[in-house]
Amino acid sequence: MNIIVCMKQAxxxxxxxxxxxxxxxxxxxxxxxxxxxxxxxxxxxLEAALRIKxxxxxxxxxxxxxxxxxxxxxxLLKALAAGADAAVMVQGxxxxxxxxxxxxxxxxxxxxxxxxxxxxxxxxxxxxSNAGQTGILLAYVLGxxxxxxxxxxxxxxxxxxxxxxxxxxxxTVKAPLPCLAVVGNEAGELRYPAMKERRLAKKKxxxxxxxxxxxxxxxxxxxxxxxxxxxxxxxxxxxKFVAGDALAQVLREDQVI
Amino acid sequence: MGTxxxxxxxxxxxxxxxxxxxxxxxxxxxxEKVGLKLAALVMGGGIEQAAESLRAFPTDEVLVVDQPxxxxxxxxxxxxxxxxxxxxxxxxxxxMGETFQSIDLAPRLAFALDSxxxxxxxxxxxxxxxxxxxxxxxxxxxxxAYAVEGVPRLATFRSKSFEPAKPGExxxxxxxxxxxSLDQSSVKIxxxxxxLSGNGHAQGLENAEIVVSGGRGxxxxxxxxxxxxxxxxxxxxxxxxxxxxxxxxxxxxxxVGITGAIVAPDLYVAVGISGSTQHVGGMEGAKTIVAxxxxxxxxxxxxxxxxxxxxYKEVLPQLLExxxxxx
Numbered sequence: 001m002n003i004i005v006c007m008k009q010a011x012x013x014x015x016x017x018x019x020x021x022x023x024x025x026x027x028x029x030x031x032x033x034x035x036x037x038x039x040x041x042x043x044x045x046l047e048a049a050l051r052i053k054x055x056x057x058x059x060x061x062x063x064x065x066x067x068x069x070x071x072x073x074x075x076l077l078k079a080l081a082a083g084a085d086a087a088v089m090v091q092g093x094x095x096x097x098x099x100x101x102x103x104x105x106x107x108x109x110x111x112x113x114x115x116x117x118x119x120x121x122x123x124x125x126x127x128x129s130n131a132g133q134t135g136i137l138l139a140y141v142l143g144x145x146x147x148x149x150x151x152x153x154x155x156x157x158x159x160x161x162x163x164x165x166x167x168x169x170x171x172t173v174k175a176p177l178p179c180l181a182v183v184g185n186e187a188g189e190l191r192y193p194a195m196k197e198r199r200l201a202k203k204k205x206x207x208x209x210x211x212x213x214x215x216x217x218x219x220x221x222x223x224x225x226x227x228x229x230x231x232x233x234x235x236x237x238x239x240k241f242v243a244g245d246a247l248a249q250v251l252r253e254d255q256v257i
Numbered sequence: 258m259g260t261x262x263x264x265x266x267x268x269x270x271x272x273x274x275x276x277x278x279x280x281x282x283x284x285x286x287x288x289e290k291v292g293l294k295l296a297a298l299v300m301g302g303g304i305e306q307a308a309e310s311l312r313a314f315p316t317d318e319v320l321v322v323d324q325p326x327x328x329x330x331x332x333x334x335x336x337x338x339x340x341x342x343x344x345x346x347x348x349x350x351x352x353m354g355e356t357f358q359s360i361d362l363a364p365r366l367a368f369a370l371d372s373x374x375x376x377x378x379x380x381x382x383x384x385x386x387x388x389x390x391x392x393x394x395x396x397x398x399x400x401x402a403y404a405v406e407g408v409p410r411l412a413t414f415r416s417k418s419f420e421p422a423k424p425g426e427x428x429x430x431x432x433x434x435x436x437x438s439l440d441q442s443s444v445k446i447x448x449x450x451x452x453l454s455g456n457g458h459a460q461g462l463e464n465a466e467i468v469v470s471g472g473r474g475x476x477x478x479x480x481x482x483x484x485x486x487x488x489x490x491x492x493x494x495x496x497x498x499x500x501x502x503x504x505x506x507x508x509x510x511x512x513v514g515i516t517g518a519i520v521a522p523d524l525y526v527a528v529g530i531s532g533s534t535q536h537v538g539g540m541e542g543a544k545t546i547v548a549x550x551x552x553x554x555x556x557x558x559x560x561x562x563x564x565x566x567x568x569y570k571e572v573l574p575q576l577l578e579x580x581x582x583x584x
Contacts, residue, residue, distance in 0.1 A: 013396030014533050020398040029399050041516075044503075099373065100364070124360075124516065125376075128395050132376050136364035145445040146332075148361040151509070161449065167357050168510050169453035175446050185499055185516055186509040223373030227389055228402040235541055239548070239564045244572035247547070247565055248579025256524055256545050256563075257491065257580070 001155060003049045003062045003119045005084065006107055006138070007042040009075050010128040011035075022229050029128070029229065036072045038079060041123030043190035045183040048153055049121050050083045050191065055154075061085050063117075065110055067103075073206075080201035081193035087204065088114060092211030100129075102220035104137035109214035111142065119155060120180040124148070135182035145179045151186035261288045262320075262348035262409065264339065265299040266358055269453070271307050273299070275463075276354025276414075278421035281314060283381065283414050284352050285422060290383045293349055296320050297430075300338055302328030312432055315425035319432040320346070326439050329451075330358050333444045336365040341437040343370055348409040350388075355413040363413050372407035377515070379418040396515065396534040416463070416519045417542055454510075462511065467493025467524045468540070470513050471501060474529025474550060475569065478506035483573050484528060490580050496520065498527075498536040514539035528569050532557030549573070 011020070015034035023030050038046075046064065053060040062084040066076055071089040080087055090110050098106075111117065120139070125132035139146030151170060152163040158177055163170045165184050175181075193201070242250050251257045263284035265277040281297055288295040294317040299308050301323065308321045322338055339362070343351065351366070353359040355377050367374035375390035382389040382402060389402040390412050405411070462468065469488040471481055481495070488495040496513040497506070513520055514536040521542030528549045530536060533556075540546070541560055548561035551568050558564045565572050 011395070013398065013535065015398075017398050017534075020395050022399060029395060101367070101373070130377060130392070130394055130396060130515070132360060133364040133367065133374060136361070137368055140365070140368040146365075147446060148332075149357060165357065165509060166451070166453065169451065170509075171451040171453075172449040173446050174449050179445075184509075185503050187503075188505075189500070189503050223367070223371075223406045224375060225404045225406070226401055227384075227387075227404050229394075230400050230402075232393065232397060232400050236559045237546065237562050239558045239561045241558075241564045241566060244549075244565050244567050245575040245579065247563065247572070247576050250563065251547070256547075 001052070001056070001060045001119065002117045003052065003060060003121060004111060004114060004117045005042070005046050005049050005062060005064050006120065006122045006135070007046065007064050007066045007079060008039040008126045009036045009066060009068050009071055010039040010126055012037045013040060013127045022231060024229065027226050027229050036075055038075055039123055040127040041125055041183070041185060043123070044185050044187045045121040045123045046079055046082060046084065047190045048150065048181070048183045048187040052153060052155060053083065063088060063114060065107070065114065066090070067107060067110060076206060077201050078193070080204045081198045082190055083193070083197070085204060087206045088209065089206070090209045090211060090214065098220065099222045099224040100131050100133035100137055101223045103134050104141050105220050106211065106214065106216065107134065107138050108141040109216050110209070113209070113214060118177045119153070119160060120178070122180065122182050124182055124184050135180060139180035142180070145175045146182065147173055147175050147179065148182040149184040150181040151184055153181055259293045259349040260346055261293050261295050261350040261352065262343070262346060263295065263297050264351060264353045265297055265307070265311060266354060266356055267299070267301050267304065267307050271301065271304055273307055273311060274354060274356065275421055276356055276416040278314070279416060279419045280352045280354045280414050281316070281422040282419050284350070285315060286381065287350055287352070287388065291349070291388065294318070296346065296348070298322070298342060300327050300335065302326070308432055312429035313424035314422045314430070315427065316430045319430050321432060321434045322437055323434065324437070324439065326441070329448070331444065331448065332361055332365060332446060334439050334441070335362055336369050337439055338437055339366055340369045342435055343409060345435065351409040351411050353413045355415050359413045363411060367411050370407070370409060370411070372409055372411050373405035374411035375403045375405060376413045377415045378412050379415050393538065397538040398534055417521050462494045462496055462513070462518045463520055465494035465520070466522050467491045468496050468513065468520050468522045468543070469493050469526045469528070470496035470498060470530060470540070471528045472498040472530030472536070473500040474531070475501065475506070480529065480569070481507050487526070487573060487577060490577060491524070493522070493524070498530045498533065527557050527561070528573070530557055531555045532560065
C-alpha cells in the first residue's frame, strides 16, 4: 500500500506574535527568529499514516510530498526520521502567493508524477493560511473520494474505514481506494523519533523537483486574491496575580462569581 | 437583482444552529451593502418546523429542500443539492457558519461551483465595490483580507464573530420549496455507523456561562477529575485545549480553540494551559479569564484578568475549599 502524505512547511504558529513580521508592501509575512517547521496539522496526517504502517510494516510505503517556494531539508528530515520511507520536495520561485485551488492543482500534478498511490493524507489546514481547503480540492482534481476530519484510518486492499469527527462524536465511513483523507488533530501527535531513526533518515531517498518538472498544463488561475495583511488588534489584559488560597475570595469580592 | 444565499445548518434535533443565524446576519449585511436580495436555504429531511421558524427572520425568501436522502449529512449528496439550488438561484454570495459540516462541505462546493472560498472569516470590508473577507492567518498572529473571484463568492464565518440575526417585526418571509433530483449512483462514501452523544452540538460548551478548561499542564487524564469537580461546583462546562484531546485524556468534543469550540462565556478558567494562539483564538471573547499555571511567564497570563502562578494540584483544592465556604 502506497500512502502519500502532503506536508507543508510553515513557521511554527506558536512563535511569539512579534516574530510574524508583516511586509505590507509585498503582502508577505516574514517570520523572524522562528525556524520553518512542518505545518502542525500535517504532522497529524503523518502520524495517521505511520499508524497504518505500524500495523503492516512490510507492505506500507509512505512518501512525504512537500511543496513550496523553498523547502528546508531539516523539515523533511524530521518527517523521514519519524518513519516516512521517502520524500519528494517540489520547489519553485514562481510558487508564490497562491490560493488553495492553484495549490491543489500543483499538488495533483506532483501526485501524478509520483505515480502509484492508494491513499493520500493531508492535514486539516495549513498553520499559515489556515484555509483548510487544499485536501478536498486535491481529491476533486484527482477525481477520488475525500473524507475530512479523519481521526482514525484503517485500510484494507480495496477500501478504507475512516472515523470522521462530528460535533459530539464521530462516524465511521467506508471509502473505496484510492481516496484522500483530511486528517484532524484528533488523530494524535506525531511520534518523537529515536536517535537511530534520525541517522537512518539521512539515507532515505529524497527527490527534488522544480515546479517546471510538473505537467501543470499552463498557468494556474487563482480564485482568491490576497489584498492586504495587517496586525491583529493586540488583546492583552492586566492580569492581577493572587495566591491560590485567596482566589475564591478575590473572585467573590470582584463579583466574578 | 442578485441574491445572497445563506445556508442554514440544523442540529440533530432539527433546530437552526446559532452559527447559522450569525451567517444569516452576515448575509443581511452583504445584501444591504451590495444591494442584493437575501435568501435562507435550509436542507434536510422532515424540516417543516425549521423552515417555518426561519420565516420569522428578516429575509426576502426561505428556500427549502426537504428530502429523506438529506436527513443526515452526506458530503456528495449535499454538494449535489447545493449545486442544483445554485444553478437555479444563481446567487452572487453563498455564506455559512464555520462548523464541522461546512469545513467538509464548503471546499466541495467551491470545486463544484468553480468559485473561490474564504474559510473562518471574522469580518468583512466593503471597499469601492469589492467585498473583502477578513480572517486570521498564521493561527491568529496575522490578519488577511481577501477578494474572491467567481460567482457565487463562498465564505464561512467563525462562530461568535457576528451577532446572530434576530426575528424581525414584519410579516413572515415567503417560503419556497425547491425540487431537486439527487443521483445516488455517484455516492462513493458510505456511512457505516455514527457514535454520538448529546444533540450533536457542543451546546453545553458553546453556550455555557462558565467554562473550566485544562491543558497539557494537567499532566494526564486524572487531572481532569478535579477539574470536573471545579466545573460542577461553579455550574459550568468542562473544556480542554488541544493537546489533552489529541493525547486522549478527554473526548475531542471538549476542545476549545480555533479547531474546536469557540466560546465566549462570562467566566473562563484556564488550568495548565500555556495559551497557544490556537487556543486563545477560541476563548479570548470571555468576559473574565482566570489562569492557573505553574509557569509565571506562560502567555496565557497576558490575556488573563486573574492569575495564580502555582501548581494546580495545590491551587484547585484551595479554590474548591474557598468556593465551598458560605457566601
